[in-house]
Amino acid sequence: MRWTSDTRGKAAGGVLAALLGAGIPALVGAALHGHAGEPYRETRLYFGTQRTDGRPPVAKGEFMRFLDREITPDFPEGLTLRDGYGQWRDGDGTIVREASYEVVLLYPEKEAAARGSRVERIRRAYEEQFRQDSVGRSDDELEADF
Known part of the structure; x- marks a missing residue:
């Protein structure tokens, strides 16, 4: 069995996790609770x-x-x-x-x-x-x- 490491996959997974964990909820929250006046x-x-x-x-x-x-x-x-x-x-x-x-x-x-x-x-x-x-x-x- 041979294990390989793909740094691009890990980096993309990390970015996705960061967006899901912090970025997207913040954007959705701002859109749902933005003040129009x-x-x-x-x-x-x-x-x-x-x-x-x-x-x-x-x-x-x-x-x-x-x-x-x-x-x-x-x-x-x-x-x-x-x-x-x-x-x-x-x-x-x-x-x-x-x-x-x-x-x-x-x-x-x-x-x-x-x-x-x-x-x-x-x-x-x-x-x-x-x-x-x-x-x-x-x-x-x-x-x-x-």
């Missing part, structure tokens, strides 16, 4: 357009007036509006499909309590004005920089 809250609101009173769906112009009157004054620094299509199951078990609007709001996390009450006021106003069963809401914490 300040703590922010992202709130998404989902506005359906079908009315419960049988009237025609909420038209784009009607929604834009609602946006200008009810949402923009509380979030003047900006927002994102997306046209959508949604579906949900009503109380009778019927699947309701409808055009919808998604509004994305970003605001500093430290303002979350005050802004949250504004969001709730907006939801109630839309439900009342356009005869909606509900306006969907989701919140997420993130980091943002502008």
Whole structure:
């Protein structure tokens, strides 16, 4: 039996071990935990357009007036509006499909309590004005920089 030594293999193995042991976890950690800015809250609101009173769906112009009157004054620094299509199951078990609007709001996390009450006021106003069963809401914490 003959033993040989390959210094290139040992060197490559040593480099690989060093990367696995220290380098790669550090890079992955930096990528996963990098700071993109300040703590922010992202709130998404989902506005359906079908009315419960049988009237025609909420038209784009009607929604834009609602946006200008009810949402923009509380979030003047900006927002994102997306046209959508949604579906949900009503109380009778019927699947309701409808055009919808998604509004994305970003605001500093430290303002979350005050802004949250504004969001709730907006939801109630839309439900009342356009005869909606509900306006969907989701919140997420993130980091943002502008």
